[in-house]
Amino acid sequence: MFVVIVGEIANFAAYAFAPALLVTPLGALSIIFSAVLAHFILQEKLHIFGVLGCALCMVGSTTIVLHAPHERDIHSVKEVWQLATELGFILYTVAVVILVTVLIFYYVPRIGQTHLFIYVAICSLTGSLTVMAVKAVGIALKLTFEGSNQFKYFQTWFFTLVVIGCCLLQINYLNKALDTFNTAVVSPVYYVMFTSLTIFASIIMFKDWDTQNASQIATELCGFVTILSGTFLLHKTKDMGNRPEETPVFTTPIHSDDHNSQTL
Helix, strand or coil, X not given: CHHHHHHHHHHHHHHHHCCHHHHCHHHHHHHHHHHHHHHHHCCCCCCHHHHHHHHHHHHHHHHHHHHCCCCCCCCCHHHHXXXXXXXXXXXXXXXXXXXXXXXXXXXXXXXXXXXXXHHHHHHHHHHHHHHHHHHHHHHHHHHHHCCCCCCCCHHHHHHHHHHHHHHHHHHHHHHHHHHHCXXXXXXXXXXXXXXXXXXXXXXXXXXXXXXXXXXXXXXXXXXXXXXHHXXXXXXXXXXXXXXXXXXXXXXXXXXXXXHHHHHC
């Protein structure tokens, strides 16, 4: 649990120093390390498809790192607030709030127990706003540690409340999804939806692609698709190396005469 907490703190800090377009897809690296450590520590055999999935994730991650946009220079949390209150991101936030509200109050009571998409959509939509607020709080903490106190502005506290509220909502419905459906299905679907919506929200709010050309954007998209392919391959074939070999069952044929005598 201590290591998990340290990892989440490090992930939180990463958003203060790098664009979400880079940080979020790199979450797939945790899948690679988990697979490798499970192979050596838990004696879970990493089969050929698992190795291929890890390789795809590594190639995709490297591609994104090499072509990711530079982090925007921000000197105050007020600048983040200005980006968050522009028309494009306000429309996105309103759309997310409306969709999440409809999903929670209309679709969850009716088809939530039978359709995986409902729970995952709530988590992913909420998660995209969570990451934007986390990035704002991370920037505020970084500037505060550098000597410029950002907690004197109400915007910092607003973003903090958004992080807490969205995290609680996200964790609640993610737990419901994991409790209702197969984890092997929930994890990759949630990763794809959450990462895609987070990148989309970051592009709207921080305009990550404004300083890049079409070639760089296409390369990043190819890297993202490569990571998704490796993630799905890992999850779909994760139990192949642990299935026990089936021992053939030999049966002795019974002749008709023997069968009749046994029946008599």
